[in-house]
Amino acid sequence: MVNKPVSYADYLKLDVLLNAQAPESAAAGREAHDEMLFIIVHQVYELWFKQILVEIDRIEAIFAGDWVDDRDVAAAANGLARIVEVLRLGVRQIDLLETMTPLDFLDFRDLLYPASGFQSAQFRAVEVRLGLRREDRYAFEDQPFEKRLTEREQTRVLDQEKGRSVFDLVETWLSRVPFVETAGWRFREAYRSAVADAVRGDIAYAERSAALSDSQRAAQVKALEQELDRFDALFSGTPADLAEAAPGWRMGRGAVLAALFINLYRDEPALQVPFRFLSLLMDVDETLTTWRFRHALMVERMIGRKLGTGGSSGHSYLHKTVERHRIFSDLFALATFLMPSRARPALPDEVRRAMSLAYAPAGSGASESA
Numbered sequence: 001m002v003n004k005p006v007s008y009a010d011y012l013k014l015d016v017l018l019n020a021q022a023p024e025s026a027a028a029g030r031e032a033h034d035e036m037l038f039i040i041v042h043q044v045y046e047l048w049f050k051q052i053l054v055e056i057d058r059i060e061a062i063f064a065g066d067w068v069d070d071r072d073v074a075a076a077a078n079g080l081a082r083i084v085e086v087l088r089l090g091v092r093q094i095d096l097l098e099t100m101t102p103l104d105f106l107d108f109r110d111l112l113y114p115a116s117g118f119q120s121a122q123f124r125a126v127e128v129r130l131g132l133r134r135e136d137r138y139a140f141e142d143q144p145f146e147k148r149l150t151e152r153e154q155t156r157v158l159d160q161e162k163g164r165s166v167f168d169l170v171e172t173w174l175s176r177v178p179f180v181e182t183a184g185w186r187f188r189e190a191y192r193s194a195v196a197d198a199v200r201g202d203i204a205y206a207e208r209s210a211a212l213s214d215s216q217r218a219a220q221v222k223a224l225e226q227e228l229d230r231f232d233a234l235f236s237g238t239p240a241d242l243a244e245a246a247p248g249w250r251m252g253r254g255a256v257l258a259a260l261f262i263n264l265y266r267d268e269p270a271l272q273v274p275f276r277f278l279s280l281l282m283d284v285d286e287t288l289t290t291w292r293f294r295h296a297l298m299v300e301r302m303i304g305r306k307l308g309t310g311g312s313s314g315h316s317y318l319h320k321t322v323e324r325h326r327i328f329s330d331l332f333a334l335a336t337f338l339m340p341s342r343a344r345p346a347l348p349d350e351v352r353r354a355m356s357l358a359y360a361p362a363g364s365g366a367s368e369s370a
Helices: 035-063 070-097 102-106 121-130 151-162 166-175 187-208 214-235 253-264 269-303 315-324 329-337 349-354
Strands: none
Touching (some): 035 070, 035 121, 070 269, 102 269, 121 151, 121 166, 166 253, 187 214, 187 253, 187 329, 214 253, 214 329, 253 269, 253 329, 269 315, 269 329
16 A cells, blocks of 8 residues: 655644634734744643653553563653653743743733633643642642633543552552562661661761751751651561551652662662663653743743732742642652662672673573573
8 A cells, every 4th residue: 555645734734733823912903922922832832741641651551561571661761751851842942931021921911811821731631640649739729720621621630630640650660679679688678777877977977067057967967867767667567568658758668668779779780771760750850840940930020929810829829839749759859868889788699690681602692681
């Protein structure tokens, strides 16, 4: 079968795409030049959100089964890398939008009520499917976030909330990571002792630091002691409790310990791709947070203390979402408990061999992983 010729314009549906901008200011008979920029930037955002959702589709499919092929984890990592670059483009689009001055925006802003970015169903889907929980959201006017969406969009988002998010799937995958307890060597106890020693060393350093005032010293010591308690909570309970989250953590104990193991021994061949994957999850969270912060600053720059067109408190609401709407904070917290390579517990030979790649000599006609 021979495919019919396809032109550039037909393939990209340019007739539809390039005629999808209808400035309200022109319809009102008072055309505002910068409204076209405003429309195009937000339409491009929606296209990028669609691409992010396409990547999430594949990541969810990879981690949905009872067994995850290591080669597929690499594909999922590539998808996360693409999401990160899309989000970085989103941050750059704020630079483009800020070529419009506040006065330029005022030329058409009054025509946008009650439209708001708050009503982006695709962005809400991105948040939900990555793993932002309802209880972690900053509530606007004590209303569920979906109330600003159409009924059809509400149904779709609520259905997505019922499913397993990327966070949920990654937590399950981490809880199955091998090597943490292999050949009779118990990583939990060996690592617990090493981390406790490292944090106590930090406490001792803070207690004798001449660079800190008495109040600063007391605050630093208290914070480190709290982190040590938080770490110790991972080891409370029985092996049956590994699926349960320890106080101060969202992920189950077993998943957090597996993530720690991957970070600590990231140079081992079997852990290099999982480490990249976890690092990219943090990149997604960090870049989303950067985008929220830049968005909040842009709104403050454009409208000052005015209410947003959707009725929210403008920049004030957006600033509150910067810290609240985090998803993979557990992975960021792991840095508190890392240590120099020279101080980490040594891997038993059996475990190191299991995580290494071994190839038969050239000419033997065989190769294997050991």
